[in-house]
Amino acid sequence: MALFWRIWMAVVAVNLAVLSIFVILATMQFGNINAGLAADRLTVLANRTAAPFEAAAKLGLPLSTVRNARALLERSRQSDDAILSIDVFDADGRIIHSTADSQQREISADIQETRRAARGAAWHHETFDGFLSGIEIASRGGGSAGGIVITYSNTENVTRVRAVGAELALGAFLIFLVTSGLSAGLLRLGLNPQIGFFDSLEETISDFERAAWRSGGHDLAPAGNADESELKRLLAQAEHNYQKARLDLDGLRVKAT
């Protein structure tokens, strides 16, 4: 059975590694799916919020002239508790309207870079603090009059990803326990010839050892029966040779003294 347990442990270790990799990959993929869904939703919200600003921009009016801008932004912000702030900025990145109380005057260089890379399309940017989603506001001439950026708390997303990861890990562990037991049964059945071979080896060796104890260190007669295994014959013959060689050496010592 020792052979069986060793092979089983190797198989179980690989199974555990595969399940761990699966759980990690699946959790990462869930994080991507969840972030993608949130990003798309924020784009919808940003588009809706941007409508009055875009209407003003298309008339050639500066974004700063939109009346009740703060109230419009605040109404959108209150549609989801996880929205931390909504900012409207002009083409140069200066913040014109914001729901936040902070004194920040410009959008960050990172956001500017992401905006540029998006080339007018909706963009998303993940930071340590949260998740940023933005769109451009088209001007009368078709260029950019500025944009809207929504800062969204990452806490809920992270919690959800962790919860899924934990659920998967627990499920995988339980399944691992079940399939480990199953693989033990399968291996026991499937490797029966090899395990039987090893057991018979052990038995042959035990028989030989027992015979050696019982002989009390005296010469063990070599096995001559053709029905006996070759291992048994070799063990007995090698032991017999050893005893004989020892006797010959003892004889030499006696003669020398």
Next chain:
Amino acid sequence: MRAPGFTFDREGMRIRLILMVAISVILSVMAVGAVAISAFDRAVEPELSTRVRLIGSTLRGEIQRALDLGIPLESISGLDAYLNNALEDFGEVDRISVLNAQGDLVAVSERESATVQGAPTGFGQVVSIEAARFELPILEGNTLIGTFVIETDPHFVRTRLRQVFIDVVVIVLVAIVVAMEAAFAVAMSSVGKPLDRILRLLREQVKGRFNLRIRPGGLGGLAQTVARFNDHAEDLSEQLVNLPASARKRIAGFPRWSITEGRPLRLRLSEISDIRIALFLFSVSAETAVAFLPLYARAATRPDWLSAEFAAALPLIVYLLAMAALSPFAGTIAGRFGPRRIFLASVAPNALALLALGFADSLIAIALLRGAMAISYATATIGCQTYAIRAGEEAGSARPFGTFMAVIYGGVFCGSALGGLVAGRLGYGSAFVFGASICLASGAAGWFAMRGRAGDMDMKNAMSAAARERMRFSVPFAALLAGVAVPMNATIAVFIWYLTPLILASNGLGPAEIARVVMLYYLAVILLGPAVSYLSDRGPGSAVMVTAGGLLSAGALFSLSFWSGFWAMAVAVAILGIGHTFIRAPQYALAVRMTGATGRGLDYLRAVERLGALAGLGIAALAVGNWGGEQIIRILALIVLSGILVHMGAGLALRSRRQT
């Protein structure tokens, strides 16, 4: 008690292990997959719901605005087009409809897939997700005049998870091969090898030779037996040392005993399986770049006169050139310096070349580094093969070729799959670093495992036996080389290594997907290899297997004239893998039988294989711009078919000559 035989049933154990490990791993992953989909569905539901409500309220707002302007619901122009646009923007929405107060349909937009998909079946049914339906009222003043209905795709989460599942399938397949190798290594180190060592020591002691000892170890009683008989040799040695000098001289009077005056020498036995882990890991590392190298090379900066197609093939051409140039000498080098030393010396250059490939941005650098990899690959593999042949001769066994090929292809399979996976997820640079790390691990495995005498440089007998052979060069052997070996290797190089990545990439597939298709070829070799060897030895025979394999290969290539696309390529690659599996081992058996020599005959075969691959790839790379991939595949199919007919003709001619 059943008397134990003297062979630990290695092949039987391998087949059983593949089956049991596959069942165990596949069951685990399927079960966790079901858990994952269910967990995803529940976790994503709130976000999906919020999002769909927002979409619905935004779209309804637009309709409401038209109603506020006094336009009746049924008369809003372009409502269908507006809903169609909305549907395009939101992947998870399956159907948007507007109903009037009586519940009659005013406008609708829905995806074709929504009506086609129908009810999920099988595994899909177990993990299927309920479609979500949201209804938002449309008001005119205080009167309800209609309803806005939005329905989501129940398969949304499952389609987003498909990518993970495809990756996991690759991991599962690799895991089965790795688990099998690991379990086999455990069994061999616990029982197989210790038993071989004990038997060898016992046979020596039965002959009266007590001047050897063996490495301690083994499971249970085996370790006890090693300790006992090692101690016998050491005890007699001590007894001899303790004798007076005059008596010691008289031991010559007992010629049947051979006893050393110092500690008995340690017997270093070699086993074919010594090379398994080291060669497997080396093969994995060398193949990590194979799946995406044509794409990597094509994107690199190149001279203006060099076409993109030829640039993609250049690293492969240099690789094959270096292999072909080194192959005739690699055996001699391995013999001269010792297989172990040659293998270990190949590890560092291969790892460095892989690392450097990650930083290379010019085609010349990539080609040169691939050439360096080829040289180290050739020396490492021939070192392992020489070790296996020597170990096989010690054991009087003919297993070395089978073991060598099984391990190489197992490594190729895992390497190409993992390389594509890592490159797809983490980028090409990570894949090269991954390959270099595995290469270093192979060096460590070789350091510990290849310690038998077969790894030494002084086994003159083993080497000279092969060198002394006289080879018979016959027409059937020439037909085998020209009709089977050359077309097969040209097909591998042109179709599997070169055209498949290019064709699949042109269909929009990334490196990970390409690697998955390429690995189908190697999967057939791993899964069917033992069965083919069995059939070749005890079934219809090698010649029939080679012919069947050739016809299958030609059929796979011709099939691409009738259909195309991802599945056509995947099926063709898989069938080609089966066909080549039918050819590979029986071809070696036929070569040995036809030439009456293992060493020289196989040298010829190997050299011709490399040249065939090289010529095929060179011609294809030059011609692909003018002829296109499909035409080249058709020509390749014709060559394979003609080659098999030549081989069959030569075989029939030989048989009729023997009969007359």
